[in-house]
Amino acid sequence: MRACPKEVGDDRCRLGSTVRRKPKGAKGHRLITRRHYRHRRSLYRHGESGFKVKASGPPYGRADDLQRKVGPMAELPVPDGMRCRIVKRFSFDAAHQLSSDPDDPHALKPGHKCTRLHGHTYRVEVIVEAAALTGPGFVTEFGALAPFGDYLKENLDHRCLNEVLPVAPTSEHVAVHLAQWFAEHVQEGIPGRLAGVRVSETPGAWAECWMAAP
Numbered sequence: 001m002r003a004c005p006k007e008v009g010d011d012r013c014r015l016g017s018t019v020r021r022k023p024k025g026a027k028g029h030r031l032i033t034r035r036h037y038r039h040r041r042s043l044y045r046h047g048e049s050g051f052k053v054k055a056s057g058p059p060y061g062r063a064d065d066l067q068r069k070v071g072p073m074a075e076l077p078v079p080d081g082m083r084c085r086i087v088k089r090f091s092f093d094a095a096h097q098l099s100s101d102p103d104d105p106h107a108l109k110p111g112h113k114c115t116r117l118h119g120h121t122y123r124v125e126v127i128v129e130a131a132a133l134t135g136p137g138f139v140t141e142f143g144a145l146a147p148f149g150d151y152l153k154e155n156l157d158h159r160c161l162n163e164v165l166p167v168a169p170t171s172e173h174v175a176v177h178l179a180q181w182f183a184e185h186v187q188e189g190i191p192g193r194l195a196g197v198r199v200s201e202t203p204g205a206w207a208e209c210w211m212a213a214p
């Protein structure tokens with residue numbers, strides 16, 4: 001618990017407190033939740049009464065400082081033999097089930113836990129690399145990868161992967177499928193190059209599909 005940086009007489013408010021004191025003579029309740037307090041903290045300052053009053057400017061610093069223009073910046077080329085990578089993480093929830101059909105040569109043994117229908121919160125990481133940076137120093141602007149997230153949301157999220165993929169829905173197959181989709185639908189529009197896709201069913205286990213070196 002920290003003390004409010006501005007003290008007004010003896011009426012000090014305490015950050016994190018769920019109840020604020022009211023000045024003498026004030027009417028009505030001045031109860032404010034911690035969450036509400038934090039939300040309003042950026043909009044309000046303390047007035048002389050001890051209550052918060054709406055601030056006329058930004059809560060911290062001067063407007064000029066916040067909007068200071070930045071001049072041209074020097075380029076820092078990526079040295080020969082080096083590459084930069086960016087990684088963007090996505091997630092989706094889905095169910096899957098692997099086969100235990102005795103007629104399937106790729107089936108798991110009957111009773112294997114993965115043959116039961118179950119679900120995961122899949123984590124998907126897309127890795128994009130470049131030997132030269134563009135713009136202010138980007139491999140690829142993160143926002144340019146948004147179509148990939150849209151694809152996950154619309155086609156895999158809250159679905160049974162057995163109905164989405166034409167193959168057994170292992171993490172490896174999901175990674176290959178997503179790398180192919182990215183290469184066909186996103187790659188052309190970005191300056192970086194897809195290096196790989198990582199798919200995790202759990203925080204401690206994942207599969208990766210890496211593109212061949214250029």
Ligand SMILES: [Zn+2]
Binds near residue numbers: 096114118119120201
């Ligand atoms: Zn599973």
